[in-house]
Amino acid sequence: MMTTRQVARQHRRRRRLVLGATVALTAAGVLAYVVMALQPGHKVDAGSAAATTRVTAQPRVGDTASPSPSSSPSPSTSTSASASSSASPKPTATPKAAKSSPKGIQKSARTSTVPPTAGRIRPGTTYQGVATAYAAGVGDGACLFGPSPDMMIAAMNTTDYETSRACGAYVLVRAANGKSITVRITNECPLPCAPGQIDLSQQAFAKLADLKVGRLPITWSLVSPSSIGTMSIRYKTGSSAYWCGIQVIGHRNPVARLEVSTGGGWRSLPRTGFNYFISADGSGCGKTIRVTDIYGEQLTVNGLKVSANVVQPTGVQFAQH
Structure with missing residues (x-):
């Protein structure tokens, strides 16, 4: 049977063993933490935000991920973003650019119908005005063509005469009653003839209305006749x-x-x-x-x-x- 002194020594030995084990475990934990802290992977995790910033700041050729809002996307990135997201302003800009091309083509087509060398009287354009009548005699006039082979002729108002630019032009004149006549410009109608006004020979006016009408509302346009011979x-x-x-x-x-x-x-x-x-x-x-x-x-x-x-x-x- 153990004495009291022996029991006390045994208790002290146990306490030392427990304390040693505790210290050993604590040291082992600290050492493990230090070792883990020294691992490269742990440093990347700790600095992942900075590393991500550096990566997104670099151009990503062929990267399909959405670009960082704080960085300017590369051309390949913007193309991907435009193709993948309808909320992005890029798709809106792309259709606008696509629409501008057809508009440009249409505008070019319209321009081509109006020759660059045309003056005030342009092909494919209908003008409004009034028709009056004058005694044309033999058909000569300001254009100095000389006597006319027929009397389907007219004098153009000074504005549209445009320093004889209208001379020799063939014009289709239409009246509100449905009648029409083609005349050749051989003369100038000075003021008070207004822009749009055509002073027809009496013979030409009579094809549209009675001479007693005096002034006849008309529309007229340039034409290119078929049978005319050579110049x-x-x-x-x-x-x-x-x-x-x-x-x-x-x-x-x-x-x-x-x-x-x-x-x-x-x-x-x-x-x-x-x-x-x-x-x-x-x-x-x-x-x-x-x-x-x-x-x-x-x-x-x-x-x-x-x-x-x-x-x-x-x-x-x-x-x-």
Whole structure:
């Protein structure tokens, strides 16, 4: 049987063993924590926010993940975002860009129907105005074409006459009663003729209404007739190698420009109100002539002499439109 002293020593030994085990376990835990803290993986976890920031700041070619709101997406990223999210403003911008192209095409198509060389009177356009009548005599007028082979002619108001630009134009005139007539512009109707007004020969007016009507509301538009023959060139009276005036006669479409060859290129001649193109210094007189209509078609005529007041046929004509 154990004595009291032996029992006390045994208790003290047990306490030391328990204390040692506790200290050992505590040391082992601290050591394990230190070891874990020193592992590289643990450092990445602790700094993951910073690492993520660096990655998202770099361009991600081919990355399909949504871009960080704080960084500018790369082109490939914006394309993916546009394709994957309808809430993004990118898809809205893309349809707008797609729509702008057809609009641009339509606008270009509309522009092409209005020739760049056309003046106030443009093809495919309907004008409103009033028709009046005048005694046209033999049909000559401000355009200086001379006597007309028929009396289906008219004088254009000064504004639309546009310094003889309307000379020779064929115009379809329609009245409210349904009747219509095609006339050729050979004259100018001065003020008070208003823009849109056409002063018809009495013979032409009578095709639409009784002359007693006086003023007839009309609409009118430019036309390009089918049967017309070929155009001619005429040098004005007084023309020579030192000064000349050149006129185009019998053209299907309005003439926009007349040029003469000067040896060093083409020279565009100014047009007068009496429908002649003038070379004040004689440059190009008797040389090759190039005529352009409002549609941009160019016809070249050569071999013509400076024969004053002589109508010289050319054998060419503008295309019908």
